[in-house]
Amino acid sequence: xxxxxxxxxxxxxxxxxxxxxxxxxxxxxxxxxxxxxxxxxxxxxxxxxxxxxxxxxxxxxxxxxxxxxxxxxxxxxxxxxxxxxxxxxxxxxxxxxxxxxx
Numbered sequence: 001x002x003x004x005x006x007x008x009x010x011x012x013x014x015x016x017x018x019x020x021x022x023x024x025x026x027x028x029x030x031x032x033x034x035x036x037x038x039x040x041x042x043x044x045x046x047x048x049x050x051x052x053x054x055x056x057x058x059x060x061x062x063x064x065x066x067x068x069x070x071x072x073x074x075x076x077x078x079x080x081x082x083x084x085x086x087x088x089x090x091x092x093x094x095x096x097x098x099x100x101x102x
Contacts, residue, residue: 004048004049004052007048008048010041010044011048014041014044015037015041020034021033021034021037022035026093028082028085028093028094029092031094032082035074039068039070043067043068046064047060048060
């Protein structure tokens with residue numbers, strides 16, 4: 001069986017890469033991809049802890065499915081906002097999103 005530390009290191013690396021992507025990028029699509037990478041790291045942590053610490057292993061997997069569902073809803077909403085931003089400003093740069101109005 002793979003040690004728990006390997007999963008935690010993988011999850012920490014994915015989360016760090018995603019966090020750097022959120023802070024360093026200006027494109028809304030790349031920021032969205034970085035947030036998804038961070039959510040994947042959280043899901044890996046939940047499933048790993050469920051497999052190693054939980055007797056039946058279902059609790060962490062249920063939470064991971066919940067995280068995946070929330071991530072899918074977040075992507076749908078964020079892509080709609082990005083499309084609106086692109087139609088208004090002809091760019092997906094988040095610096096251009098400071099004056100979005102109705």
